[in-house]
Amino acid sequence: MDPIAKEEFSNIKLNVASLPAYEEVQLHSLAPKFLWKLNIGTLISALFFLVVLTVAFTFFEPFRPYLWFAAAVWILLFGWSFFSNIQLMKRNGYALREKDVIYKRGFLFEKTTIVPFNRIQHVSVERSFLDKLLNLATLKVYTAGGSGSDVSVPGLFPDNATSLKEEISARISGHA
Incomplete structure (x- = not known):
């Protein structure tokens, strides 16, 4: 007879309240220099978009009102990105x-x-x-x-x- 067949099947209900709570575990922080890495990536992206906006302002004069709007959005997005990097460092x-x-x-x-x-x-x-x-x-x-x-x-x-x-x-x- 198969040894596995001899074992009785068991599927006991667990008390969910007694399970360890992972939320209570003290987490180790990431290295502070990781914020530099995040910000360097954000800065490279910001410089790329700044070049694109500069070229657009130079060659697409009829669209300047829209480009000013794009520049304002650009500033907000990259400001948010730097803020996001700081928050990630605090929480990761x-x-x-x-x-x-x-x-x-x-x-x-x-x-x-x-x-x-x-x-x-x-x-x-x-x-x-x-x-x-x-x-x-x-x-x-x-x-x-x-x-x-x-x-x-x-x-x-x-x-x-x-x-x-x-x-x-x-x-x-x-x-x-």
Whole structure:
């Protein structure tokens, strides 16, 4: 007889109130230099649109009233973008718990991702050119079935990202 068939099926109802609340977990902040990276990206975009507006003002004189409106919208959007970057730095964070990894991001629309260690296939640390200039790294956590990482924690110091990678690797291989 099949050993699996001998086991009795059980599906006990859980007391939802007794489950641990991830919202109460103290999250670690991202590296302060990550704000620089966010603002550099915003600044590059702002400069590109400034060039486009300058060219438009030069060559499309009949549309100047509309271009002034576009310039006002441009100022508001990029002002909002810098404000958004600051808010993201205040609210984004990560935590490593006994059985999972938590990453929280966003401020208008917050999203929290929790990945249990038993679902993690592998982890990696990546650094872009700008990350290297600012001494930052991104921790990527991969689970089965996905084409990309399930959790990507940017804005970590490289040593911290490597330590987290080693800890998660040890836990998923059963050595922790």
